[in-house]
Amino acid sequence: MPTISDVAKLTGLSKTTISRVINNHQYVSEEKRALVLKAMQELGYTPNPAARRLRGQSTTTIGVIVPRIVNPFFSYLVNTIETAAYEKGYQVIISQSNEDAEKELAFLQLLKTKQVDGIIMTAIENEWSVIEPFLAYGPIMLCNEYITNANVPIVRLNQQKGAYIGVKHLIDRGHHKIAYCTGGLFAEDGKDKDRNHGFQKALKEADIAVNTKWIFLNQYSIEDGKKVMNQIMAMDERPTAIFTGSDEIAAGMMIEAKKHGLKIPEDMAIIGFDDQPIAEMLEPQLTTIRQPVEKMGELAVAILVDMLDDTSLKVQEHELPIELVIRKTT
Amino acid sequence: MPTISDVAKLTGLSKTTISRVINNHQYVSEEKRALVLKAMQELGYTPNPAARRLRGQSTTTIGVIVPRIVNPFFSYLVNTIETAAYEKGYQVIISQSNEDAEKELAFLQLLKTKQVDGIIMTAIENEWSVIEPFLAYGPIMLCNEYITNANVPIVRLNQQKGAYIGVKHLIDRGHHKIAYCTGGLFAEDGKDKDRNHGFQKALKEADIAVNTKWIFLNQYSIEDGKKVMNQIMAMDERPTAIFTGSDEIAAGMMIEAKKHGLKIPEDMAIIGFDDQPIAEMLEPQLTTIRQPVEKMGELAVAILVDMLDDTSLKVQEHELPIELVIRKTT
DNA sequence: TTGTAGGCGTTATCAG
DNA sequence: CTGATAACGCCTACAA
Numbered sequence: 190m191p192t193i194s195d196v197a198k199l200t201g202l203s204k205t206t207i208s209r210v211i212n213n214h215q216y217v218s219e220e221k222r223a224l225v226l227k228a229m230q231e232l233g234y235t236p237n238p239a240a241r242r243l244r245g246q247s248t249t250t251i252g253v254i255v256p257r258i259v260n261p262f263f264s265y266l267v268n269t270i271e272t273a274a275y276e277k278g279y280q281v282i283i284s285q286s287n288e289d290a291e292k293e294l295a296f297l298q299l300l301k302t303k304q305v306d307g308i309i310m311t312a313i314e315n316e317w318s319v320i321e322p323f324l325a326y327g328p329i330m331l332c333n334e335y336i337t338n339a340n341v342p343i344v345r346l347n348q349q350k351g352a353y354i355g356v357k358h359l360i361d362r363g364h365h366k367i368a369y370c371t372g373g374l375f376a377e378d379g380k381d382k383d384r385n386h387g388f389q390k391a392l393k394e395a396d397i398a399v400n401t402k403w404i405f406l407n408q409y410s411i412e413d414g415k416k417v418m419n420q421i422m423a424m425d426e427r428p429t430a431i432f433t434g435s436d437e438i439a440a441g442m443m444i445e446a447k448k449h450g451l452k453i454p455e456d457m458a459i460i461g462f463d464d465q466p467i468a469e470m471l472e473p474q475l476t477t478i479r480q481p482v483e484k485m486g487e488l489a490v491a492i493l494v495d496m497l498d499d500t501s502l503k504v505q506e507h508e509l510p511i512e513l514v515i516r517k518t519t
Numbered sequence: 520m521p522t523i524s525d526v527a528k529l530t531g532l533s534k535t536t537i538s539r540v541i542n543n544h545q546y547v548s549e550e551k552r553a554l555v556l557k558a559m560q561e562l563g564y565t566p567n568p569a570a571r572r573l574r575g576q577s578t579t580t581i582g583v584i585v586p587r588i589v590n591p592f593f594s595y596l597v598n599t600i601e602t603a604a605y606e607k608g609y610q611v612i613i614s615q616s617n618e619d620a621e622k623e624l625a626f627l628q629l630l631k632t633k634q635v636d637g638i639i640m641t642a643i644e645n646e647w648s649v650i651e652p653f654l655a656y657g658p659i660m661l662c663n664e665y666i667t668n669a670n671v672p673i674v675r676l677n678q679q680k681g682a683y684i685g686v687k688h689l690i691d692r693g694h695h696k697i698a699y700c701t702g703g704l705f706a707e708d709g710k711d712k713d714r715n716h717g718f719q720k721a722l723k724e725a726d727i728a729v730n731t732k733w734i735f736l737n738q739y740s741i742e743d744g745k746k747v748m749n750q751i752m753a754m755d756e757r758p759t760a761i762f763t764g765s766d767e768i769a770a771g772m773m774i775e776a777k778k779h780g781l782k783i784p785e786d787m788a789i790i791g792f793d794d795q796p797i798a799e800m801l802e803p804q805l806t807t808i809r810q811p812v813e814k815m816g817e818l819a820v821a822i823l824v825d826m827l828d829d830t831s832l833k834v835q836e837h838e839l840p841i842e843l844v845i846r847k848t849t
Numbered sequence: 850t851t852g853t854a855g856g857c858g859t860t861a862t863c864a865g
Numbered sequence: 866c867t868g869a870t871a872a873c874g875c876c877t878a879c880a881a
Contacts, residue, residue, distance in 0.1 A: 190631060190656070192858055203868045208860055216866050237632050240858035242569035243873045258601065264594040271588065271615055275622070280629075283613045285601055292605065299610075301520065302568050326520070411796060440800045447802075466741060470770045472777075472802030522874055533852045538876055546850050570874035573857050 191232040199228045211236055242303055250280045251493060252305040254296050256312040258285050261465045262435070262482065266311060266333065269486030277494050279306075290314040301326045307493045310334055313380075328496045332489040335383070342496065343506045344489045351478045351511040352387030355432050355460050358476070360395045362519055364430035364458060367392070368403035370417060372434045375404055381434075388432065403428045414441020422449050429457065430519070436461035436468050439475055443518070459518045473517030481509050521562040529558045541566055572633050580610045581823060582635035584626050586642040588615050590739075591795045592765070592812065596641060596663065599816030607824050609636075620644040631656045637823045640664055643710070658826045662819035665713070672826065673836045674819045681808045681841040682717030682762065685790050688806070689760045690725045692849055694788060697722070698733035698758035700747060700768050705734055711764075718762065733758045744771020752779050759787065760849070766791035766798050769805055773848070788849045803847030811839050 193211075197204045202221060209217045210225040217225075228234075242248050253270055255263040271281045282305055284296040293314045299305045300323050307328040313320065317336050323329060330342040359367055369388050373381030392399060402424070405417050414437065421427055433439040439461035443453060451457050453473060461468055461477035468475040488507060496502050523541075527534045532551060539547045540555040547555075558564075572578050583600055585593040601611045612635055614626040623644045629635045630653050637658040643650065647666050653659060660672040689697055699718050703711030722729060732754070735747050744767065751757055752775075763769040769791035773783060781787050783803060791798055791807035798805040818837060826832050 190633075190858095193860095194858080204859080205861095205868055205870095206866090209867090212860080218866065221867085235628055235632055237573070237858050238634055239569045239572035239632070240873090241860080243567070243573050243857090243875090244859045244861085245873065257598070258588070259591070259594050259598045261589070261591070261594075264589050264591075267613075268587070268589045268615065271613070272617075275614075280612065280614070282610065283597075283601070284605075284610070285598065287602070298565055302565050303520075304568055411800075437796075440796075444800060466767075466770075467797050467800055470741075470774060470797055470801055520874095523876095524874080534875080535852055535877085536850090539851090542876080548850065551851085567874050570857090571876080573859090573873090574875050574877090575857065576876075 190237070191234045192237070193234075195232055196225065196228050196234050199232065200224050247306050247497065248303060249278055250282055250305045251490075252282045252284065252296060252299050252308040254284050254286055254293060254308065254310050254312065256286055256288055258283065260437075261467075262463050262480070263311060265465075265482045266486050269483045270309060270332075270490055273487045273490040274494075277490065279490075279494070286312060286314050288312075288314060290319075294319070297323045297329075300329070303327075306497050309489050309493060328493060330489060330493050330496075332485060340504055342492050342504050344485050344492065344509065345507070346480050346485065346509050346511050348383035348511075349387040349390070351462065351480070352384035352432065353391050354387075354511075354513045355462070355478050356388050356391035357394075358513055358515070358519060359430045359432065359458060359460060360391060360397070362430070362458060365395075365397055366400070366403070366426075366428040366430065367397070368405065368417075368421065368428035368431040370405045370408040370414075370431065370433045370438050372407065372409055374406050384434070400428075403431075408434055408438050411437050411441035411444075414438035414443075415445040416441075418442040418445035418449070427457075430454075430459070431457065432460050434462055436463045436465045436475060436477055439477070439518070440467055440471055443471055443475075454518050461518075464514050468514070468516070471518075476516045476519040477514050479512050479514045481511070485509055520567070521564045522567065523564075525562055526555065526558050526564050529562065530554050575633075577636050577827065578634060579608055580612055580635045581820075582612045582614065582626060582629050582638040584614050584616055584623060584638065584640050584642065586616050586618055588613065590765075590767075591797075592793045592810070593641060595795075595812045596816050599813045600639060600662075600820055603817045603820040604824075607820065609820075609824070616642060616644050618642075618644060620649075624649070627653045627659075630659070633657075636827050639819050639823060658823060660819060660823050660826075662815060664710075670834055672822050672834050674815050674822065674839065675837070676810050676815065676839050676841050678713035678841075679717040679720070681792065681810070682714035683721050684717075684841075684843045685762050685792070685808050686718050686721035687724075688843055688845070688849060689762060689788060689790060690721060690727070692760070692784075692788060694760035695725075695727055696730070696733070696756075696758040696760065697727070698735065698747075698751065698761040700735045700738040700744075700761065700763045702737065702739055702764045704736050714764070730758075733761075738764055738768050741767050741771035741774075744768035744773075745775040746771075748772040748775035748779070757787075760784075760789070761787065762790050764792055766793045766795045766805060766807055769807070769848070770797055770801055773801055773805075784848050790849055794844050798844070798846070801848075806846045806849040807844050809842050809844045811841070815839055 196207045286293045311333045335345045371381045373379040461475045464477045464479035468477045526537045616623045641663045665675045701711040703709040791805045794807045794809035798807045
């Protein structure tokens, strides 16, 4: 690897001048600048980021933590983040937390050790009090995740509204017996609290009581969806509609419902969440809640980069619109 | 950030001793080791990776380049790579090439500048002669990608066999008019050459001539699949079966075929590639080629880490089995 | 078993 | 406009 010294030697100039050219400083004559550029080209010189970091420069790297990259919602989110970051000259380091608090913590070390300039968290596994101290080492922002009173930028979707419009739609279609799948524990302060509130609000407005038998906790995958549908089939009194936490769960339920000979939406209405590509591929096509993933990712990067450029920037919070996409399962 | 000097100061020892403790060197008395460990804990000390890199140490980071992370095949691959790497104490830096040679090149710089110890390429955009020089800076390996005479480890799937068994299956079902979608240009030495050969071999064995009107180039996405189906519908003479390059293309075709009132597989048999989760969700469920993505990712990481540990290791090449999953579209 | 000194590649400071 | 020098945090000969 050629170093700055090699370029200096080749051009007969000092390291300082080379550095000035690299960093586009003023006070370098055009003539020498050209000379340096040519020499760099010739040697195939690339600045050593490790040295720059050590010297206290920015790393032009941002870290992104996601729960599971195979979840299409997050792979699309990562996609936009990565692309937006690249356009701004940043690299992206990705880590999957796999819902593991320790792994999340290990990732935050990157900030402390200046491997990344800032971090975008799309999920949170640790208590906020554990994460907060890392703010001393660089900006952290929340994207798609949401903590009350955390003094960090947040870009998020209105999950409460998402659940509300979904459930309201089912009610408008005449359903009273509505099941509900959640990725959390249906607890008052859990990560699923916003959607829970939306769900409850819609029911309450229609004077429908919550039937706890029809609340399914900790549901995520296609497999989970299949299991839920089998549980429902075994019930004496079945719901006529179900609000799921994701298109994947909905897909699993639909596959299983067909095996049982159920007609959708006549025998069972189903509504997904995310509007992933599969929503259009299912038969019948899935009614679902669309989340503006692209916008969210782009906005997150824009905000983080702004904070990196100007550390005095005040904390912003954005809430992006969310909408119902009506197809054929409701 | 506390540094090694702070620890030295606090313990009253030298930096050298601290370093020895960090790196588990011999010749440190148990007593002092304990003292140092305690001090590190107290200060919340973490070694600065930038400094270590500069000093020429390993970065315990590996780079992975994928074409598009939103492609489930690659997000699953990245998932296993990331998980396997984490277990071995490595971080992963991910980049999407987006089929852009320049972006790929930018990523390879990470190796040159010692930001990553090694690189796993799951796709190649540049000529190999462009990539080869980077081998001087660290190991590069191919995973799912394949170059003849490149003296690097390769973990790959037998794409030729994959296409062969798929097309053969269609022929066995009585089809003679078989269309073919490829992600490449159907050229003799293109990236799609293996599958092309498999396709051609199967046809030849059955004495069927290739109809170039039914060869569709540069196909990738659901949208592409829709377009292809529309092109087929506009033809005077239509194929009765189609071998697609991915489950996504197959999905797009199926969606569109239904709009045209086509029955699958009676009017048109379709076979996918990858066995992604959607294959089971489609209606009817998709016959497809399964690729052992998990094994491939794990193996790639194992090999790369081995090479990192022992630079004299000889180059390995692995070919993983590939199989036909028969469902309802053929 | 422990410590001293020097250097990895870069950039900021200060001096011409 | 240009250059010499110190410093970032760490590791490793070499010395003790």
